[in-house]
Amino acid sequence: MEKQSAVVIGAGVAGLATATLLSREGYQVTIIDRLDKPGGRAGEFTTSDAPGFRWDAGPSWYLMPEAFDHFYALCGTSTQEQLDLIDLQPAYRVISEPADPHTPEVLDISPETVIDTFEKIEPGAGKRLAQYLDNATLVYEVAIHKFLYNNFTRPLNLMTREMVVHARLLAILLTRSLDAYAKTVARDIRLQQVLSYPAVFLSTQPKQAPALYSLMSHTDLIQGPKYPRGGFTAVVESLINLARDNGVHFELGTEATEVVTFGKAQRGRHKLSSKPRVNPRVRGVRVRDGETTRLIPADIVVSAADLKHTETKLLPPHLRTYPDKYWVNRDPGLGTVLIYAGVKGKLPELAHHSLLLSKDWGTDFDAVFGKEASPLDSKWSRSMYVSKTSATDDNVAPEGYENLFVLIPTAAEPDLGHGNAFLEAAEDINASDSMEVREEDPRVQDIAKQAIDVIARWAGIEDLASRIVISKTVGPQDFAQRFNAWDGGAIGPAHTLAQSAFFRGKNISSKVDNLYYAGATTVPGVGVPLCLISAENIIKRLREDHTTGPLPTASRISEA
Structure with a gap:
């Protein structure tokens, strides 16, 4: 019997994972990406201007190890076989805006x-934190078994004894913000920030994230982040190798321009008819490769590209489950300016992971998420994240140098402009009229300069700027053009209450049969672990598996 065919759009983490699992299910899989190398926003950034320097291109926190363990088990391997994980000490460093600049x-x-740290700073906060973390662990386990691997095809499956027992706690955490919940643990702003800053990694702000996301504290304060030796490049390379080992065919430098369908939507002939709707079905994906367009036929299509782009650019209006009006009142989440910097000399002031947090960070969030009119170059946050993988890995910078990755939250505003990181790689993209390549935007350049000044002053590295030997930047417009990201968002739609779990949307088209969605812009949400889970949820859709938890891994997925 001839294998059914599948096309996966987008070779980022979700696309690679989906392609591998589909191949193990027996599909003949082709994965396409408009860039010339797989990995999407994850993996590695290098530049010919600075040989010997390597940076994690985007994702850099290895959290939720169970998600990686489970995915690798589904692929017939293990995390131990694929990655070399290193414990970090400290897990991360918080550098607060100092009252005294010296x-x-x-x-x-x-x-x-x-x-003990909480208790030392604020007597009584240690005990309250212990209870907070107990609740975080409980909610984390509920999320794993009830929400994250759930396509919500049978809501009654949530009505279990476990859910009833914990209903009161879950209700409280759904109706309270993460910011308010953190304030019940400590009065000290630094301690509150340790508990509520993870909202930023969920592409939102603590006042908008439900307290349910206190589960993130289980990942960073109980499990602790790891570092995969080689950085997230090692993770991406393992996913690429698994896909190829399982027979996935790659077509890179190949841009999807249309999801092609056949058939017309039909209902019962009488308005009271009980006959189900008959949708058009996917026929394949039309692609552009250089100057040539062609059709790649497929029995199913999974788009791991940005959901808004998929719906509003690859489908005609009458076949859109999420049309233009759906996006009007939704939150695209964070934009970012990224800096990849090489620095001469050592920087002991910075840890592998460092969070720089201002005392009045409400002002930072207003700048990023505020709706009022203000100059574009003011829409950035002084609270930022800095990664220095050279603290742990000798192979990411030349001897005597450090590599810094700086993530500066900004408004999701493509008009903030381009950085200069991808100017030399512009030819890697199939250029079109909408993909004009420009020099580094002065707004991005200015934000990056001010951010380096903040790091220098707050961390006590007065000569930081003069020691930078290479600096490359990425702006919101880069995300919009390279990854078709909605409003140039860097992470994915914000995890507000209205955009979480079953409110986030479905990973299947309501208008086109055999069209599915994976990745950070659909369920279950943003981050590398959730992208891996989104791939598994496609398999559950295809199997008509209505369970709420992970698939069993006792046997290979292809034998299930």
């Missing part, structure tokens, strides 16, 4: 000592 305020956070 006296940095530094707080090192590690799972082993975090309760």
